[in-house]
Amino acid sequence: MNPVIADDFPDPDVLEVDGVYYAYATNGNLRNVRVARSTDLETWELLDDALPELPSSWTIPGKTWAPEVTELDDGTFALYFTATNADPYLQCVGVATSARPEGPFTVAGEEMVVCPEEEGGAIDASTFRDEDGTRYLLWKNDGNCCGLDTWLQLAPLTADGLALAGEPVRLLVQDQPWEGNLVEAPTLVRRDGTYVLLYSANDYGGAEYAIGYATAPAVEGPYEKADGPLLTTDATGGRFIGPGGQDVVTGPDGEDHLVFHSWYADTSYRGLNVLPLEWDGARPSVVVP
Numbered sequence: 001m002n003p004v005i006a007d008d009f010p011d012p013d014v015l016e017v018d019g020v021y022y023a024y025a026t027n028g029n030l031r032n033v034r035v036a037r038s039t040d041l042e043t044w045e046l047l048d049d050a051l052p053e054l055p056s057s058w059t060i061p062g063k064t065w066a067p068e069v070t071e072l073d074d075g076t077f078a079l080y081f082t083a084t085n086a087d088p089y090l091q092c093v094g095v096a097t098s099a100r101p102e103g104p105f106t107v108a109g110e111e112m113v114v115c116p117e118e119e120g121g122a123i124d125a126s127t128f129r130d131e132d133g134t135r136y137l138l139w140k141n142d143g144n145c146c147g148l149d150t151w152l153q154l155a156p157l158t159a160d161g162l163a164l165a166g167e168p169v170r171l172l173v174q175d176q177p178w179e180g181n182l183v184e185a186p187t188l189v190r191r192d193g194t195y196v197l198l199y200s201a202n203d204y205g206g207a208e209y210a211i212g213y214a215t216a217p218a219v220e221g222p223y224e225k226a227d228g229p230l231l232t233t234d235a236t237g238g239r240f241i242g243p244g245g246q247d248v249v250t251g252p253d254g255e256d257h258l259v260f261h262s263w264y265a266d267t268s269y270r271g272l273n274v275l276p277l278e279w280d281g282a283r284p285s286v287v288v289p
């Protein structure tokens with residue numbers, strides 16, 4: 001079954017709309033944001049570029065990473081993307097909107113939504129909607145670009161999804177041996193009354209890249225990391241090399257699944273994988289065949 005997309009499709013985000021699943025991925029194949037469509041999480045149809053145009057006045061094309069799409073309260077869709085900001089010259093997070101989940105999305109505003117120059121920029125946006133309806137944006141400050149710590153951070157969004165509605169809160173930093181020099185790719189879910197923050201860590205280009213998680217009693221923490229990673233190359237017997245860039249989605253069977261990339265063809269591309277995700281209360285585990 002895996003990879004379900006046997007092509008370069010890294011940093012996947014998956015959104016379900018009316019029984020159809022849309023997967024979004026980092027740039028490649030002449031597309032800024034790759035998108036595919038499925039009804040079963042197994043067979044995927046590759047679609048046109050979800051973000052065909054970037055503003056030339058304040059972005060530099062070529063590195064559009066880690067897209068995240070969420071449906072807003074009015075039925076439209078917001079796409080949060082990482083791209084190179086012109087001034088300051090850093091990877092930062094912008095936002096685009098569309099009436100359709102597959103796009104095309106149009107960049108909103110005249111600047112990035114999150115671009116902390118003193119922290120090395122920002123990448124890997126994701127969203128979370130809490131039970132009270134508050135929508136949050138999560139990201140990683142890109143500190144490893146310039147010798148700084150990498151923090152997973154969170155801030156509330158405005159109702160239209162186009163701006164932050166509060167100050168960022170730092171949730172996690174790299175402090176475990178298996179994490180290497182960075183943590184990134186936050187994915188926040190709520191299970192059994194507990195907030196579960198999944199993330200990737202270490203060097204994405206090799207077998208040491210892996211997925212971990214931490215839990216907290218409140219959305220802003222404090223988060224406590226698990227004793228070790230959730231999914232690693234070694235734990236899968238080398239079946240999935242450098243697993244990461246994860247997302248969590250409920251499948252048509254009503255069960256949760258972990259969506260993630262890993263290396264294939266002697267690490268020439270990162271394909272899209274889907275595995276069952278089980279829960280013991282707020283403790284996740286991945287079913288590896």
